[in-house]
Structure formats: structure tokens, C-alpha cells
Amino acid sequence: xxxLSSPVAGPSSEPDAIPGSDGSDPxxxxxxxxxxxxxxxxxxxxxxxxxxxxxxxxxxxxxxLRRVGYSVTLxxxxxxxEKRVNxxxxxxxxxxxxxxxxxxxxxxxxxxxxxxxxxxxxxTTSASFPSAQGxxxxxxxxxxxxxxxxxxxxxxxxxxxxxxxxxFEGLLDEYDLVVDATGQPSLASRAAGATEExxxxxxxxxxxxxxxxxxxxPRALILFEGYLGYAWCFPKSETxxxxxxxxxxxxxxxxxxxAFAAACERNGWPAPSRxxxxxxxxxxxxxxxxxxxxxxxxxxxxxxxxxxxxxxxxKGISQAIHSSYLMAALAAHDRLPEYPRRLHxxxxxxxxxxxxxxxxxxxxxxxxLGKIIEAVDGIDVERVDRSPREALSRLxxxxxxxxxxxxxxxxxxxxxxxxxxxxxxxxxxxxxxxERLSAASLGxxxxxxxxxx
Ligand SMILES: Cc1cc2nc3c(=O)[nH]c(=O)nc-3n(C[C@H](O)[C@H](O)[C@H](O)COP(=O)(O)OP(=O)(O)OC[C@H]3O[C@@H](n4cnc5c(N)ncnc54)[C@H](O)[C@@H]3O)c2cc1C
Numbered sequence: 221x222x223x224l225s226s227p228v229a230g231p232s233s234e235p236d237a238i239p240g241s242d243g244s245d246p247x248x249x250x251x252x253x254x255x256x257x258x259x260x261x262x263x264x265x266x267x268x269x270x271x272x273x274x275x276x277x278x279x280x281x282x283x284x285l286r287r288v289g290y291s292v293t294l295x296x297x298x299x300x301x302e303k304r305v306n307x308x309x310x311x312x313x314x315x316x317x318x319x320x321x322x323x324x325x326x327x328x329x330x331x332x333x334x335x336x337x338x339x340x341x342x343x344t345t346s347a348s349f350p351s352a353q354g355x356x357x358x359x360x361x362x363x364x365x366x367x368x369x370x371x372x373x374x375x376x377x378x379x380x381x382x383x384x385x386x387x388f389e390g391l392l393d394e395y396d397l398v399v400d401a402t403g404q405p406s407l408a409s410r411a412a413g414a415t416e417e418x419x420x421x422x423x424x425x426x427x428x429x430x431x432x433x434x435x436x437x438p439r440a441l442i443l444f445e446g447y448l449g450y451a452w453c454f455p456k457s458e459t460x461x462x463x464x465x466x467x468x469x470x471x472x473x474x475x476x477x478x479a480f481a482a483a484c485e486r487n488g489w490p491a492p493s494r495x496x497x498x499x500x501x502x503x504x505x506x507x508x509x510x511x512x513x514x515x516x517x518x519x520x521x522x523x524x525x526x527x528x529x530x531x532x533x534x535k536g537i538s539q540a541i542h543s544s545y546l547m548a549a550l551a552a553h554d555r556l557p558e559y560p561r562r563l564h565x566x567x568x569x570x571x572x573x574x575x576x577x578x579x580x581x582x583x584x585x586x587x588x589l590g591k592i593i594e595a596v597d598g599i600d601v602e603r604v605d606r607s608p609r610e611a612l613s614r615l616x617x618x619x620x621x622x623x624x625x626x627x628x629x630x631x632x633x634x635x636x637x638x639x640x641x642x643x644x645x646x647x648x649x650x651x652x653x654x655e656r657l658s659a660a661s662l663g664x665x666x667x668x669x670x671x672x673x
Pocket of ligand 1: 273274277295297306308312382383401402403464481500502503522523525529533535
């Protein structure tokens, strides 16, 4: 019997009852992009699963697998009472979480819109992305409450349980299904000595600060200011916000803290203390080959472990939950081998759009980035990722902008590579052929995204 099997109580220091559950279940109700559930779906009662990593992806996986009848053990290396989360904490589709959106459950701010400002040589361009289901959360509280709820529903929640590389291999013999939800670089990659298969492209520093955010609240702000990266201010109330800044590896400052303080000063945000600031890597791909998200021995990767965060923004919470719900629905259908194809199929348009837009930043074309955000102004922030065709068709309605974009060789090359996926995986570096692709190839690939020339 492994140490995971020993009886341990669920997360402590919480009240017995979880107030405020409205009874709905986003997994069962069909939110997300999974293929529905078969009749008798909850009949997987003889099957066992262990979920390693108890953040957003892991909690969602434990929730959904429990719903389809698995006996589930969840192992998280930190304690939920003291969990440290390095994140901007903006959850752009909070309807995916089976928790009522109360302060007590960690949802202080229903964010009405995400403002994006691009400050270039020619002035500032702004756009606003409404957010029907967006919240800026106290993510540590959300995770604690969700874990507590899972424990009440029969999931064996093991906190302060770090699974080692060696333990991990043993889990494959012990459980029918092993879910790797350990983020990046994932435990499966670490166990295989393959951590280089992920490439977090940005280093970020952020903190929860107190100050006057009454002008912005309940909106959130993302700023592009001329360096290779962006800053954010996500208010949780009129007096509290998560502020942060991230730089691509080509443009890292010598002193992160000084650069963060300078960004706070020029934007009128209070500068955090060094102690309050977290430094983390924002995962943005290129990353994992889809085939590596499922292993026929019964190992599946979800969330950041599957390498699915947005390639432009690094946003990955709703992506993580989607992947876990998709995985559990396929497990209930006995169709897990389809997971890589289905996951990649649902994410691919988002990858392509975000890689393309990121190219404007990487090429220092803030003028084009500003024009793109103006063109897609007003689309719900979550829909930009989930339905990129809408954003692309907005762009297509601006032929002058398309011509400017496609006149730029680097952006043209990126468009082709994005649509062909040949930029994506560390193990499948593009060869010189793709570098030499001509504009004529666009006619072949643009219809993939519904973009009519
Ligand atoms: C600075 C920053 C800001 C961000 N801001 C946002 C944002 O505002 N909105 C958004 O949507 N996304 C944001 N992201 C991305 C987002 O944080 C991730 O995409 C998301 O957290 C992925 O969730 P996950 O559960 O897959 O992985 P993680 O959040 O990385 O969780 C992995 C979990 O596994 C546990 N674990 C790891 N190893 C082991 C082990 N060996 N044994 C047991 N447990 C283990 C960890 O303790 C952790 O709890 C941000 C990322 C960064 C770095």
C-alpha cells in the first residue's frame, strides 16, 4: 500500500459546510468543449484514478473523474492553508468552477471587462474586452475551497504530499489512471528527464498590493509599453489588486524588482515590497507534442502539464479546466486515446491566433498590435480564445490591415507556421522549407481559420 492509500482527512481549518453552492455542475451541465457523456457514464465505479497536482487542472480533473464514478485520490505537494500561487488570478471563465462566486469562496471581483492599452511611438491605442464570466480571484482561497468541497464528495485529498519521480512510476501500477496536473515542467517530463520539452517564454513578477484602484475597478488592465512583454493591474476591490509585469527572455531586465517598481510608478500603482513579490515563468509554448499528452499505460496530462496555456498572453486557467473536463468525459466513454487529437483540435485555432498576434510584439510592431486590438475590440475576453474565428473574421473585414500584416515578412512567415503547427513542438523544429514558404501558400492555409482572402 503506498502512502497515498493511508487514511488522511481532507483540507483542515475549513468549516464543515460549504455555503453557497447553487447545485449546478459545470462539468455535468456541459460547459467546456467535451463530447458529452454516455448513458450510464457514472458507472466507472470500479476504476481508480490518482491526480498529481492539486491546482486548477488537478482540482477540475478530480472533480470530473469523481462525477463519472472513479474513486479519486488527489495529491498536492503544498498545504491548501498556506498555498502560494504565482498568477495574475484572472479567471476569464469562472462558470467552469463548481463554486458559487462569493467572497468567501475567493471571488472578490466580478470583472466587467479587460482593457488593453498599447503605448507605441504614435500614441496609445485602447480596446475593451467585456467579460461575462470573468473574475479576479483570490486563487489560493478558490483552490482551498474547491479541495475542501472535493474532500466532502469522497475524493481522498492528500495535501503536503509531493510525489517524487520514483513514486510516479509506481502509481502507474497502482491506479487505473494517473493524471499529471503538476504544471510546467510536469512530473511526467521530469521522470522521463525531458524537461526541455517545455519552453516558458516569459519571466514575470507580480504581487498583491493595496492602494487606490477605484478608477479602474471592476475592470482589469493589460498594458503593452514597448518592451517585449506586458504589465497588468487586476483589481480585486477598490483598494486591492494583483499587479505584475512579464518580459520575454530576449528582453529580461537586469534587476526584476527595480523594473517592476518602475512599471508601478509610471502607471500609478503602489510598488510592492520585495517580500510580497513572486517571480515565476509564464508558460507560452512552443511546447508539447499533442501525442505526449496521453500514454497508453494510463497516464494523461492536463493543464500546463499538457502545455496548453495561451501562446500570446500566457493565460491558462480556463484552458486547464477545459482539458481536465475533456479528459474525464473521454475516460467515461473509454475513449482516452482520442484525447491528444481532440485537445489539440480544440486548442489549435487559439494557438494559431495567439502565435500570430505575439509575432507583432516580437517584431516590435506595436503599431500593428494596436490595430489588431482595435479590430477585435468588444469581443468577450474568453471568446477571443474559445472562438478565434470571430476575431479573425473581424480582421478579415479590415483588408488594409491584412495587407499591412501580410506585407511584413516575419508576420507572413509566422502565419504560415502557426497554421501548419510546424513552429509548435520542440522536437519538431521547422526546417528551412517552411522558412522559405511564399505568400502564395496563404491561399492554402488561411481557410483553415475561416479567413477568406
Ligand atoms: C505570473 C503568472 C501570471 C499568470 N496569470 C494568469 C491569469 O491571470 N489568468 C490565467 O488564466 N492564467 C494565468 N497564468 C497561467 C496560469 O497560472 C496557469 O496556466 C495555470 O496555473 C495552470 O494550472 P495547472 O493546474 O495546470 O498548473 P499549476 O497552477 O502550475 O499547478 C500545479 C500544481 O501541482 C503541484 N505539484 C507540482 N509538482 C508536484 C508533485 N511532484 N507532487 C504533488 N504536487 C505537485 C503544485 O504545487 C501546484 O499546485 C499566469 C501564470 C504566471 C506564471
